[in-house]
Amino acid sequence: MSDVLVEDVDDAPAATAPRGRRRSALWWPLVALVSAAAVAYAVLTRRLTGDLHYSLGALRTGGEGDYSPSEVFTHRPYFYRWLIALLDSWTFGMTTAREALIAAAGVLLAAASAYALYSALLRRVTGREAALTAGATGLALALAPRNDFLQAEWAAVVLTVVAVAAAIGPERTWRAVPLAAPPLALAVLMKYSTATTAVIGVLLVYAVDRGRAVRLALVSVPAAVGLFGMSLLAGSHEWQWVGDMTATNQSILGRTGIHPLFILERSVDYLADRAVPSPVLLLVPGALLLVLTRVRGRRRRIELSLVALTVGLCAHAAVVVQGNWFLYHGAPMPVLAAAVWGLAVGGARRSPPWCFGAVSLLYGALPVIYTAAPRGFQRPYVLWALGLLALLAALVDAVRERREAGPRRRSAALVALAGVVCLAGCVWPGSPHLVRQGKVTMTSAEYLRATRLTEQDADRLRSEIPADAPVLYLAFGNTAYYVDHPVQCRYPAATFLQRTRLIPDIIEATSYKENADCIDHDPAPYAVLDRAWFRPAKVDPELWRRVTAVYDCPTTSGGPLVVLCRRR
DSSP states (O other): OOOOOSOOGGGSOGGGSOTTOOOOSSHHHHHHHHHHHHHHHHHHHOOOOHHHHHHHHHHHHHHHTTOOTTTSOOSSOHHHHHHHHHHHHTOOSSHHHHHHHHHHHHHHHHHHHHHHHHHHHTTTSOHHHHHHHHHHHHHHHHTOOTTTTTSHHHHHHHHHHHHHHHHHSSSSHHHHHHHHHHHHHHHHTTTSTTHHHHHHHHHHHHHHOHHHHHHHHHHHHHHHHHHHHHHHHHOTTHHHHHHHHHHTOTTSHHHHOOOHHHHHHHHHHHHHHHHTTOGGGGGHHHHHHHHHHTSOSHHHHHHHHHHHHHHHHHHHHHHHHHOSOOGGGGTHHHHHHHHHHHHHHHTOSSSOOHHHHHHHHHHTTHHHHHHHSOGGGOOHHHHHHHHHHHHHHHHHHHHHHHHOOSSOOOOOHHHHHHHHHHHGGGSSTTSEEEEETTEEEEEHHHHHHHHHHHHHHHHHHHHHSOTTOOEEEESOHHHHHHHOOOOSSSOSSOHHHHGGGTOGGGGGSHHHHHHHHHHHSSOOSEEEEETTTSOTTTSOHHHHHHHHHHEEOOOOTTSOSEEEEEEO
């Protein structure tokens, strides 16, 4: 945290303001109003991403088949399954209404974590720093890109924010560490690769209080092990799935090996891709510069620089290890960037960083502008150049701040408003949904259109299936989500079966054998086959023979790719 010791004019009584300068009481309420409006718009229009459809579809159809979240496979660990199931349990109505309600629940979690962080920071920094840092963190969570929102990585960030707040908030260490260890341990167990997010939490605590960070790490490790053991006892297949889930990933670092040059080149592209829907990432170098220039003492600046570098490496390590380079694997990145941005703006000693704020405002329009730009303009180097521009703007502000005289600070409300605009850039229809190697491959509007087509396919299939009839899904999880008929086995999405087209040795996994038994051991009267995802010519031939021995599936012949098969 920055070592700011000057008085915060925004938090001081109006009578202390210098004569001749009128302070408006309307700017901060305007910031709050715009923030609330952006969050409400996101809740009502964003919809959920396909991975959430996968998890929710598996949990719902498995639950209708009398499998609890402990016993149904969703390609996610035990505690994350239960978290999503609990968030879904209070929803009702049509699909769009249920998605809006679960999104509202996610926003409430983000707001609660941000408030906890704000309360904790008040003991360490000025009120303006605390408000802007915690507010930017909460908004980054609430306005997260669709691909991030409510994912396991996102949930791990929420838990880590709570853990950091619990670690630095209480006055006494013996109270802080026991409060912080459980949420930090749960952050690890959201997806296991999210252990890097928990490490980031410890590093952030270290930046504030070294002793508490060491104690937190020592207590959190056995807490995570204990909770993991609890999940193994509560779920009959949990240990089996822990081992078999990695077998479904053909790109994991353990399979491909370490190739430093490829990792470096892909990382350069990935960070640029990640910045398109989350332009706040482009502001990180500039924000760090503003924070570090205010830190007193050369050794302290070096120490915090090393902490920041390690935090960045940890955030990226989870992406590299998993090897898929999916955007949501970097979900902690924009939240960390927003927190540093809030600290940089809130910690201004005199006038706010106007140049940096102007760039922040402009970058709020970047997702839409970049998506609409010619394909030749969509290049990773363009994003890196924009990051450099933000750094130069921060440098101008840092130099200007050093030259200014006087202890008073002006209101940072306008710059805060620019930050809200920047964080809201990813929720508009013209913003990108998918980006790869600098190219926007799908916009948010295109994703929503594809979602409506999937819903129409599901309506067609449901019209052919008797009410409440069990179904075997040879399709991705979003098909189960929309068709919403119960299953008769604990594998609602045939992930292990589909992977035979990519990973032949998956057939050795116990979970594959159980998944395959769903076909011909007490088979459901109907099966839904997605020929684009579960390609008959590509999956294991013996597996497809088992499918055709039980089910009569129509040929495509130019018809729909998702078809209904009937038991012979």
